[in-house]
Amino acid sequence: MTVLLTGGTGYIGSHTATALSEAGHEVILLDNFCNSHRAILERLEKIVGKSVPCIEGDVRDTALVKRTLQEYGVEVVIHLAGLKAVGESVKTPLNYYENNVHGTLSLLRAMDEADVNNMIFSSSATVYGDPQYLPIDEDHPLAPTNPYGRTKLYIEQILEDHVRANDNIKVVNLRYFNPVGSHSSALLGEDPRGIPNNLMPFMARVASGELKELSVFGDDYPTMDGTGVRDYIHVVDLAEGHVAALEFLPRSTGFETFNLGTGSGFSVLQVIQSYEVACGKKIPYQIVKRRPGDIASCYTDPNKANAVLKWKANRSLSEMCLSSWDFQRRLN
Template sequence: MRQQVLVTGGAGYIGTHTCIELLANDYDIVVVDNFSNSKPAALSRVQKIAGRDFVWYEADLRDRIAIERIFAKHKFCGVLHCAGLKSIDRAERDPLRCYENNLEASISLIETMQRHDVKRMVFSSSATVYGESARVPYREESPLAPNTVYGRSKMMVETLLHDLVHADESWNIAILRYFNPVGAHSSGLIGEDPDGVPGNLMPYICQVAVGKLNHLSIFGHDYPTPDGTGVRDYVHVMDLAQGHFKALRQLSESPGLLTVNLGAGRGYSVLEVVRAFEAASGRKVPYRFAPRRPGDIGSYYADVTRATEVLNWRAQRGLLEMCVDSWRWQSQNPDGYV
């Protein structure tokens, strides 16, 4: 009999790709999403790729009655908690909404899990918890000093999870600190579909290449990096999805609390990504330099030693493949899931 996993935010960018990985590894899944920054059509495409149906609910994690009813209907072996607001810019403009969606929703979910004795969770965190004080490459032991509202919201949930395990050792939790997810499923059926002007580099480039935006704005060109533009650790979303599956499996084999970086373990500058995308797509990407954004850091990338040693995980796809898959998704779906 297959084990059943709840995936919160399962219609989102990370969630959809993770659902495919779980289905491919013979799990049953149940998806909960409020579709505030995702679309139901994404789940239909996941079913098409996987060749399997699954149950999904439109519900908000802060709606305790709705979430209670879902848990009463199913017997979950664990939860992949991918739900939450991810826009750094929007979080700065509306911090209350960010904390409400990322912190309050997590508390509501955890309390429901506790009532139903479901104590295995994989939590989607972020490299933004490190901030500027950590030395590159970022290690899981590096000091946490996030300089954005979004990063602080993730750190607060991490702190909650640490305290939870300390108080009750029957909880088994993996905290996955993402670096910069990019790319799309190789089918071109699912990918990143942001609302409005993208806040992340790759969908911004894609929308310029497909003609939806006139040019790419590169924020900052005077960083202490080889070409002056910011350097980031980009990791293919399907590699990231595999990291979720391996973390879930690890919790069943070695219970406890695990914190792991998921990144490629090296950095690429903005201009390097632009050139790689132009090579992958055959399209020119016009760009203009703009002032640095508050909270942006010149360079960061992951130390992935722990992921390799504990999860037997390492990113397999390089920058060119990330660009090829991103362009396939965008060129086949110029308006996203509409």
């Protein structure tokens, strides 16, 4: 199939582009590079053995997106473009609604005008908010606790309404848990602009000496060692989840949601230990106060994705840490 990836040069987009290309699909990227680097394109070319077309532009530019869809004969859009930092979304909510929600509306208009009817959407486990039970399945109530999570929930609702109103439109809604790690080539990985917001890229920069120490936000949660527990998923497993979702689209009947995670939770201290083994160094860290809005534990019930998409996240925590460190070392 011919697939447009919005946000395709970002962390998850670049890995997904590789997995799709390896599975024989034609891939086109569209990105405004607000959180990614142009150098990704050369690295992608090295991995997939051919150049990957990339349009520099914003999903809010409806005319540009429409032209791109028509010019390349796009059949499916994987919509990854968006802002994703929870803390930043609390400080600048309008930027988040503008970019994520308005961006999606503009994209949907362009898709309508170009008669492109299939979308895979990058949603997030953040839409569930504080877990009311664990593991979290797709029927868990939705109650995001911050503007970023609300943008994802509103987009999901817009997509659901759009599908309900149009028999020919299909959307696969993927709620990612915590993607980490890097491609085996060490050419792709998580390399955010500025100070990383997420645990593993932050830890990678501490291990490389770029940052002094890691802050662990709270050690008094009701978990195995008091630190927060999350469902970390190797980004290559996640990328393969998109290939499975694409293959599922013809069988789908409208709007379908899947949680993508491993189903296992690891605490911050367990991740630090595993990273120390991977990089062969101690990671200096300090326990600090809990962060407002953080939750104790969050992990998925992956059964629906396993059964319906015929996909499973198999890579271990140690593979996640080793691949992250390989990528970080190559950067330095």
